[in-house]
Amino acid sequence: MNNNTSLIWNIVLTLAVAVLFFLHFSGKPDGTSTAADGAVVPGRRTVYVxxxxxxxxxxxxxxxxxxxxxxxxxxxxxxxxxxxxxxxxVAFFQQKAQTMTPEQARSTEAQLMKKQQDLVAYRDQAAQALGQEEAKKNEQLYKNIRAYIEKYNKDNGFEYVLGYSLGGGILFANPSLDVTQKIIDGLNKEYKSTGTAAADTTAKK
Structure with missing residues (x-):
């Protein structure tokens, strides 16, 4: 059970990291750069998280x-x-089996096997339910982050908001382009506001 749940949670984290960002937004060019053939092309406004x-x-x-x-x-x-x-x-049955009639022994054994099957079924159903809940939470995590970045970008007009992680595809990122703390602050402010609103609504009922 522990291994299964750990695997589920690892998948959640992997998905969260995998889908977080490589969002392409339309924004006003800022500056210029030179193409391989020497032609001047519009610059790109890029930040990362x-x-x-x-x-x-x-x-x-x-x-x-x-x-x-x-x-x-x-x-x-x-x-x-x-x-x-x-x-x-089961241990009690094994101790008392010799004092039971064959019919009693068969009946008790059948009951114990049914209990075992029910326990296995319950374990599988509970693990599946927990996995589904984790998947929903992961989906909500992604939606929250993407929605906030889209809102944040309306005021900034970035063309790219990249997701930077150690060992990822980006080998170097200029610290001046790091907007992580701003995104974290904004997300936490919205989350706190949402949580407070939900608590107030519950209290009024």
Whole structure:
């Protein structure tokens, strides 16, 4: 169970990093550059966001990660408890099997096997439900980030907002083009505002 959930969470992180940014926005050219044939072409306004830092400091991501980890922990504890209970029933059956009639033994064994099958089915369903919830949270994470960057870009007119991460395709990024903190601050401000609004709505009901 732990390995399966860890794999799911790794997939969530991988997807979040993979889809974060390579957004192409239309903006006014700023400056000029020289093409290979010597012709002058419009310059490109480009900035970047450090993906690892963004995920580490975005409150929505941190809260979601903590929430899912807690649910996974609770599920593991529940499964362990149910598993130990079933093991105790099996051990008790093995001790008493010789004193049972063949019919009683077969009936008890069938009941224990049914409980085992039910436990496996419950485990699989719970893991699937948790995986679906993680996928929805990941989708919401991407939507939040993309929506805010599009809003942020309306006031700046960048043509490219790149996602920069260690070991990624970008080998060098000029620190002066780093807008990570601005994006983080804006995202957290919106997230805090949304959370407060939701709490107020709930309190009025």
């Amino acid at each position: 450090q993906v690892d830092s963004l995920l580490k400091n975005y409150d929505f991501f941190k809260d979601t990660k903590k929430e899912l980890e807690n649910k996974n922990f609770q599920l593991e504890n529940e499964l362990n408890t149910k598993g130990r209970s079933l093991q105790n029933e």
